[in-house]
Amino acid sequence: MSAEDQKQAAGEAAAQLVRPGMVVGLGTGSTAAWFVKALAARKLDIMAVATSQATADLAKSLGIQVKDLGDTPAIDLTVDGADEIGPALSLIKGGGAALLREKLVWEASRRCVVIADSAKRVAQLGKFPLPIEVIAFGHQSTMARICDALSECDLGVAPRLRIRDGKPVVTDGGNLIYDAACGRIPEPAILAAALKSVTGVVDHGLFLDLADLALIGTDQGVIEVEP
Numbered sequence: 001m002s003a004e005d006q007k008q009a010a011g012e013a014a015a016q017l018v019r020p021g022m023v024v025g026l027g028t029g030s031t032a033a034w035f036v037k038a039l040a041a042r043k044l045d046i047m048a049v050a051t052s053q054a055t056a057d058l059a060k061s062l063g064i065q066v067k068d069l070g071d072t073p074a075i076d077l078t079v080d081g082a083d084e085i086g087p088a089l090s091l092i093k094g095g096g097a098a099l100l101r102e103k104l105v106w107e108a109s110r111r112c113v114v115i116a117d118s119a120k121r122v123a124q125l126g127k128f129p130l131p132i133e134v135i136a137f138g139h140q141s142t143m144a145r146i147c148d149a150l151s152e153c154d155l156g157v158a159p160r161l162r163i164r165d166g167k168p169v170v171t172d173g174g175n176l177i178y179d180a181a182c183g184r185i186p187e188p189a190i191l192a193a194a195l196k197s198v199t200g201v202v203d204h205g206l207f208l209d210l211a212d213l214a215l216i217g218t219d220q221g222v223i224e225v226e227p
Helices: 003-017 031-041 053-061 100-106 139-152 187-198
Strands: 023-026 047-050 075-080 110-117 130-134 177-180 201-204 213-218 221-225
Touching: 003 031, 003 053, 003 075, 003 110, 003 213, 003 221, 023 053, 031 075, 031 110, 031 130, 047 053, 053 100, 075 100, 075 139, 100 213, 139 177, 139 187, 187 201
Parallel strands: 023 047, 023 075, 075 110, 110 213
Antiparallel strands: 130 177, 130 201, 213 221
């Protein structure tokens, strides 16, 4: 199976977890899009909360009712992709620049399921550059303080501002993204706390102790992984 086939299989498996009447969090990215499509095909009576405008647009185009976070009862289930899945279902997310809204939806959910192709599963987080969302005002100064926080965690790397088509990537919330190519993150919880303490950092792409289940597409089918 190709990586895209594995993503599709994981997304379709996750869609089977949804029951009528649920409030469902919809993730962002290519794998989450397969989930949204499979969910729409089931034509269930549900409400959804999207983690990005792109996902909201996709869901609405497929007939899924989308509400804003806070305008619904508690979210029963959120399904989303990941850029890396490490030990105990620790995750790196944010490759799609939606990490803040994703984390807000995840933390408002009773259950969170991550879906991915087999290549996303790693023995240690860090090969995928860690996204860090920052306020646009004074972002260069914020980046300098991020470097200090990384150094305190023995990660001597300089984050790079994410650029697309010659312009900085701007999130749905109007913020910017810096990517830190750590290479390895031996202590994710320590790094998460250090980054969160930096003034100007809105949030980071370390999702720790949030995923309840992973559905991973493999050549042998979809496997379930628990923390």
